Amino acid sequence: MPAKTGKAIFLKSFPQGLPAKDHFVSRSFEAPAPADGEVQLRIVWMSVDPYMRGRMRPDIKSYIPPFSLDAPLDGGAVGQVIESRHPSFAAGDYAVGFSGGWREYATVAGAGLQKVDPGMAPLSAYLGVLGMPGFTAWAGLNEIIKPKAGETVFVSGAAGAVGSLVCQLAKLKGCRVVASAGSKEKCDWLTREGGADVALNYRDYKNATELTKALAAAAPKGVDGYFENVGGMHLEAALNCIAFGGRIALCGMISMYNNTEPEPGPPNLVNMIGRGVMAQGFIISNYLPLAPKFAFEVAPLLDQGKIKFRESVYEGLEKAPDAFIGLFKGENFGKAVVRVGPDRI
Structure with missing residues (x-):
């Protein structure tokens, strides 16, 4: 399969204080055909999270590298596999990972993805209560x-x-x-x-x-x-x-x-x-080895209706900056997620 070209959100400049919409810009971005061990995804849902603000401060040392002005922003996403060169994934599968957000198409390492079942919970839940x-x-x-x-x-x-x-x-x-x-x-x-x-x-x-x-x-x-x-x-x-x-x-x-x-x-x-x-x-x-234990406890509680969750849904990749800025104004109720594309095409 060839490379896929779509839109992605970049930082235009690093914000001082509360980020504003003019700190962000939409540009064309090409997700290359996957190499061995990689998966090419069509992004369906993406997450905005407070920790991303720390990645917009290149002068401050943190546990995760800062964003660059020359690459798209990044973060958690759920996508559908377009092409896979990783043995755990096939075209049509859905997967969640810590990378691939802020863009319409992404090519990422399959080792960083987890297959998810759209029949068990809404796909967006894998970025929130199950994510x-x-x-x-x-x-x-x-x-x-x-x-x-x-x-x-x-x-x-x-x-x-x-x-x-x-x-x-x-x-x-x-x-x-x-x-x-x-x-x-x-x-x-x-x-x-x-x-x-x-x-x-x-x-x-x-x-x-x-x-x-x-x-x-x-x-x-x-x-x-x-x-x-x-x-x-x-x-x-x-x-x-x-x-x-x-x-x-x-x-x-x-x-x-x-x-x-x-x-x-x-x-x-x-x-x-x-x-x-x-x-x-x-x-x-710090706790990644405990992820199966978390899923084993929380997924049944969700299925039994003992756990409730709310979402603030933003429609379209162009709304991602609004969703992110809203986190710092208390606008989100529950998990803030952005629908980038339809569940199925």
Whole structure:
């Protein structure tokens, strides 16, 4: 099969502060015919995720290389195989991987792909509840917080792709769940379907002091486990309310990703000493060997209706910058995904 040419989204310049649409540009891009071990894909769905903002800072060393202005942006995607030169894939198969997003066609290493079944779940779910965000939620909760029945778990960014699954898994383990989100609609869903006993609309609180009072009322015995997605006043409030022996899973701090100047750290880190608190940062690649265990636990819960998920769907590759920018404005409800092409052609 020949190379396939389609559209792709590139960075026009590296953003300072909150990204804007004029930082992005659509260009023609050719996905070459696959070499040995490679697979050529027609991209159906792509993911936008907060970690991508860190890849737009070429001057900052991170666990993943920065984006280039000379190549398309990249990220998780689900695609249909056009041509395969990898023994695990055949034309017509569907596959998900950490690469191939932000473009209509991609040629990627087959070793980085996983075959998925469109009959088991919607294809987009393999980028959310059954994909990297879901695995991140499961790993942070089970491997770091390790909640016990009767404990209280606090989750910031609770209506997002990661936080919403943390809430539900913690509830299924018998925990009291306190969630934080940025709208009444999101808070109502969290208490109705998303596993939360209490949902706090953080926009109702002007500062960490006010949020601390609300969190203390919602968690009168203290916070045993905190799943951190936001940073800022959420971390300060959590540290004010953290219980003796508390555990904190440091997954993200989205409130800080667009800062042009360093933000002062929380003034109450000292609480961690006397209360014996453990805080651990992590990235999901640390836990890749546990992916089968994650799928074995979460996929049946989804099939049984014990896990719910929401998506914010953007139609068309040209909407990918809007979807990405919306993450930092709290516009997404659940996983933000972009439909690049039809499921079948």
